[in-house]
Amino acid sequence: MIGIWGMGGSGKTTTVTAIYNQFQCKFENHGFIENIREVCNGGVKGIKQLQKQLLADVLKSNEKIYGTASGITTLEKRFMGKRALIVLDDVSTFDQVEALCGNSKCFGAGSVLIVTSRDVNILKKLEVDYIYSIKEMNEIKSLELFSWHAFRQPNPKGEFSELSSSIVAYCKGLPLALEIIGCFLHDRTVQEWESTLSTLEKIPDGQVHKKLRISYDGLKNDTEKDIFLDICCFFIGEDRAYVS
Ligand SMILES: Nc1ncnc2c1ncn2[C@@H]1O[C@H](COP(=O)(O)OP(=O)(O)OP(=O)(O)O)[C@@H](O)[C@H]1O
Ligand SMILES: [Mg+2]
Structure with a gap:
């Protein structure tokens, strides 16, 4: 066993x-x-x-x-x-x-x-x-996983490079966090990225994990996307209507 x-x-x-x-x-x-x-x-x-x-x-x-x-x-x-x-x-x-x-x-x-x-x-x-x-993901793999979700490619797009590294550091190698935050930031402006980063900075060290301690099995249909948005709003502290 x-x-x-x-x-x-x-x-x-x-x-x-x-x-x-x-x-x-x-x-x-x-x-x-x-x-x-x-x-x-x-x-x-x-x-x-x-x-x-x-x-x-x-x-x-x-x-x-x-x-x-x-x-x-x-x-x-x-x-x-x-x-x-x-x-x-x-x-x-x-x-x-x-x-x-x-x-x-x-x-x-x-x-x-x-x-x-x-x-x-x-x-x-x-x-x-x-x-x-299960070990936490190393920095290189973390950035790659995050980038797939945020940019649909294995590395960050030019202007988001530094912001990406800062956000990835907050995910502490947790794949679920990398995926959720990456998806959330997909196609968003630099200002929105900066605002997300400042929200993350306010969360006490190690608490990002706790906030995302849920099962996440991909976004296969509208209901799941809906739930996902709710989780993001809970996490980022935004109003749901704004995110939709
Ligand atoms: N090595 C990996 N490479 C890329 N993505 C990964 C990796 N490990 C996990 N993930 C992704 O992270 C997410 C969470 O993983 P998974 O569901 O396996 O976690 P778990 O430990 O089973 O969580 P739970 O305790 O909630 O059941 C999934 O969407 C999965 O695709
Ligand atoms: Mg599981």
Whole structure:
């Protein structure tokens, strides 16, 4: 069992997705259970739903699950001896892992279970074999990611070069912050950039991370764009009507 740990928006899901996509073909049974924290906010029903999903995705079985406890037994029986690759993404309590893959001994030899979490204590309690901590992005990569979102190219446009470096420094290597602020500043004037920078300067050191500790999965449709604008307004402190 491997644990991946990092703060919200640091790249856990991105990293584990890349690993899963690369290695899933080597396992006959494989499954990726995402958004566990969010789904389980719905209580026991959420856990039961994830147990069902695990059975369906990994074992192609649509067996009924009547309760969490009986679900654990069913999963253990069905997984017995099977070599599997399973990802449990964004786990927020120890019980969630217990309910989904509690008895890792039931899996066949060569199985790999990867658990990601914002809370390193859960991974420690699970006694995973190895904990990988997501590192913050270095300055060069940060500027590149920010530039893709702010300018749609890998480096800043001439007049924005210095401003870009100053803003990137405030993101402290957090991909989510680089993306959100980069998107927000796309196609804006130098004055708007300067005003954003001065807002960032007022946020106490390290707090930018806290303000953006949310999941951000790309802007695929209008609803998401709407939510995104709201987040930007919250973050930048602007009136929503002005930004729209
Ligand atoms: N190495 C990377 N290169 C480029 N973009 C990245 C990288 N890592 C993460 N990102 C981007 O940053 C954003 C946040 O990443 P991700 O969703 O993986 O974070 P997370 O740690 O899973 O957050 P949460 O705890 O909220 O689930 C995503 O939009 C993703 O595309
Ligand atoms: Mg995630």
